[in-house]
Amino acid sequence: MIHVLVSDSMSSEGLQPLLDAAHINVVQKKVEEVDHELHLFDALLVRSATKVTEELFEKMTNLKIVGRAGVGVDNIDIEAATKHGVVVINAPNGNTISTAEHTFAMMASLLRHIPQANVTVKSNEWNRSAFVGTELYGKSLGIIGFGRIGGEIAKRARVFGMNILVFDPFLTKDRAEKIGVSNCTLDELLTNADIITVHTPLIKETRGILNKETIAKTKKGVYLLNCARGGIIDEAGLIHHLENGHVAGAALDVFEVEPPVNNKLLKFDNVIVTPHLGASTKEAQLNVAAQVTQEVLNFLDGKPVTSSINLPTLTKELFDKIQPFYHLAKKMGNIVSQCMKVPVQEVAIQYEGSVAELETSFITKALLSGFLGARVDITVNEVNAGMIAKERGISFSEKITSNNSGYENLLEVKVFGDNQNFVLRGTHVPHYGERIVGINDFNIDFYPTGHLLYIQHQDKPGVIGRVGKVLGDHEVNIATMQVGRKEKGGEAIMMLAFDRPLDDTLTSQLAAYDDIVSVKSIDL
Ligand SMILES: NC(=O)C1=CN([C@@H]2O[C@H](COP(=O)(O)OP(=O)(O)OC[C@H]3O[C@@H](n4cnc5c(N)ncnc54)[C@H](O)[C@@H]3O)[C@@H](O)[C@H]2O)C=CC1
Numbered sequence: 455m456i457h458v459l460v461s462d463s464m465s466s467e468g469l470q471p472l473l474d475a476a477h478i479n480v481v482q483k484k485v486e487e488v489d490h491e492l493h494l495f496d497a498l499l500v501r502s503a504t505k506v507t508e509e510l511f512e513k514m515t516n517l518k519i520v521g522r523a524g525v526g527v528d529n530i531d532i533e534a535a536t537k538h539g540v541v542v543i544n545a546p547n548g549n550t551i552s553t554a555e556h557t558f559a560m561m562a563s564l565l566r567h568i569p570q571a572n573v574t575v576k577s578n579e580w581n582r583s584a585f586v587g588t589e590l591y592g593k594s595l596g597i598i599g600f601g602r603i604g605g606e607i608a609k610r611a612r613v614f615g616m617n618i619l620v621f622d623p624f625l626t627k628d629r630a631e632k633i634g635v636s637n638c639t640l641d642e643l644l645t646n647a648d649i650i651t652v653h654t655p656l657i658k659e660t661r662g663i664l665n666k667e668t669i670a671k672t673k674k675g676v677y678l679l680n681c682a683r684g685g686i687i688d689e690a691g692l693i694h695h696l697e698n699g700h701v702a703g704a705a706l707d708v709f710e711v712e713p714p715v716n717n718k719l720l721k722f723d724n725v726i727v728t729p730h731l732g733a734s735t736k737e738a739q740l741n742v743a744a745q746v747t748q749e750v751l752n753f754l755d756g757k758p759v760t761s762s763i764n765l766p767t768l769t770k771e772l773f774d775k776i777q778p779f780y781h782l783a784k785k786m787g788n789i790v791s792q793c794m795k796v797p798v799q800e801v802a803i804q805y806e807g808s809v810a811e812l813e814t815s816f817i818t819k820a821l822l823s824g825f826l827g828a829r830v831d832i833t834v835n836e837v838n839a840g841m842i843a844k845e846r847g848i849s850f851s852e853k854i855t856s857n858n859s860g861y862e863n864l865l866e867v868k869v870f871g872d873n874q875n876f877v878l879r880g881t882h883v884p885h886y887g888e889r890i891v892g893i894n895d896f897n898i899d900f901y902p903t904g905h906l907l908y909i910q911h912q913d914k915p916g917v918i919g920r921v922g923k924v925l926g927d928h929e930v931n932i933a934t935m936q937v938g939r940k941e942k943g944g945e946a947i948m949m950l951a952f953d954r955p956l957d958d959t960l961t962s963q964l965a966a967y968d969d970i971v972s973v974k975s976i977d978l
């Protein structure tokens with residue numbers, strides 16, 4: 455018997471295929487109500503209310519999949535899920551229209567004071583002059599985050615005769631052209647928009663994207679909307695600018711803490727609120743519940759899932775086998791990125807030996823995410839690594855080879871960049887760990903961890919001694935050191951490991967020596 459816990463309220467019609475399956479036992483209760491049985495469940499279905507934490511993963515020892523009947527997964531600890539080998543899926547487009555419509559309803563209500571006017575008429579007041587509104591027509595609408603919902607809002611705004619300003623660092627030219635918008639900088643959006651609405655996920659980069667400082671850059675009398683996630687507009691910053699009159703009004707569907715008990719924002723007459731209703735329509739709820747139900751059924755049937763957030767089609771067993779290569783690949787990507795501080799056009803990965811029999815596409819994504827994570831300031835994971843690479847004009851490929859270099863398994867990554875290429879080879883030795891066994895044409899053998907220094911130099915007497923002296927003069931202790939060369943008196947390399955990071959002056963000093971070709975400091 456398979457046990458599924460549905461911890462938030464969901465459309466029964468959408469859940470029906472799960473409820474009908476004879477081999478599946480569906481329990482519709484809050485996590486807290488089944489505390490002693492948590493270890494039984496194979497699948498967990500949630501909306502935004504249930505917090506799926508590391509602690510919960512530890513208790514749900516049999517858990518294989520979390521299905522989010524909605525878009526935002528900020529209530530789920532994805533890293534912990536990945537660590538525990540639990541697949542996370544969502545229903546990415548089931549509530550797009552409902553949320554876009556709700557945002558539009560909020561915008562119209564905000565500018566025409568509909569909620570406030572409604573209350574007064576019902577209290578037998580007839581005060582028409584108190585509720586003079588503002589037209590949407592001709593106004594500039596700034597959309598921060600131009601994904602599914604942002605795009606639907608733009609379509610509706612155009613019909614209302616609004617000008618559209620978009621800020622989304624990942625918006626491709628193609629998509630922008632297709633929808634007929636142009637991407638601007640955040641500052642351009644802030645200074646030119648009459649109304650600003652946010653539609654990003656809540657992540658490190660978007661938390662407080664509208665805050666005391668950025669709101670100060672907006673037009674006086676700006677209207678702000680948040681129907682995405684509490685925290686994207688910093689509440690303290692918003693309160694500051696509502697108090698000083700800079701912000702004319704705000705419409706909020708979401709809050710930093712939900713429900714927003716004793717939240718000062720509720721005291722402002724020009725702030726209108728709803729209790730996280732963006733996705734609360736019959737249609738959206740049916741869509742999202744049906745989508746996650748189908749995905750969970752597929753997954754439990756051993757079929758691939760289509761909208762996973764972390765580790766797409768991996769079972770726990772396969773995940774366990776892949777894990778050592780996952781970590782090795784991530785580190786290799788990171789090392790290569792730090793050694794190639796130039797624009798890169800291509801990353802080519804080759805698999806040899808037993809690793810080639812595993813799900814290499816996943817390992818490739820891990821390598822790419824290590825590579826990109828070291829050079830972009832956004833969160834990169836195995837799911838978005840391919841998309842981010844493409845967006846940045848980096849092509850990537852993987853190849854299985856039947857070469858036999860003598861290793862039980864071997865990963866080789868070749869990176870092609872502006873006037874520079876770089877090759878790194880790594881292996882995982884059972885019970886021993888990760889080893890880097892080749893750099894460009896050189897054989898070497900080191901454990902990729904901590905603070906490393908990679909030096910290319912001429913194979914001449916005294917070079918190693920000079921490096922040792924410079925480090926010694928700076929009181930830097932060498933933990934381990936490997937050297938390699940192709941031929942006597944030719945090119946050579948050193949890889950040194952330290953207990954602490956090196957400062958730039960030291961690497962520049964070493965790089966200044968005639969017989970040293972390049973010095974690269976690597977922190978893992
Ligand atoms: N109030 C509600 O009930 C609902 C709220 N939501 C929220 O709306 C959010 C957006 O949903 P979708 O449009 O479906 O997601 P999406 O993934 O299609 O779009 C998000 C967009 O944000 C952009 N983005 C990421 N980082 C950014 C940054 N630093 N600056 C600017 N843009 C950035 C992405 O490139 C992407 O285009 C969800 O993450 C969720 O939190 C979604 C559905 C219902």
Ligand SMILES: O=C(O)C(=O)COP(=O)(O)O
Pocket residue numbers: 501502503523524525526527549682730732733734
């Ligand atoms: O889909 C989303 O991101 C939402 O915010 C909807 O949340 P809910 O499922 O209504 O709790």
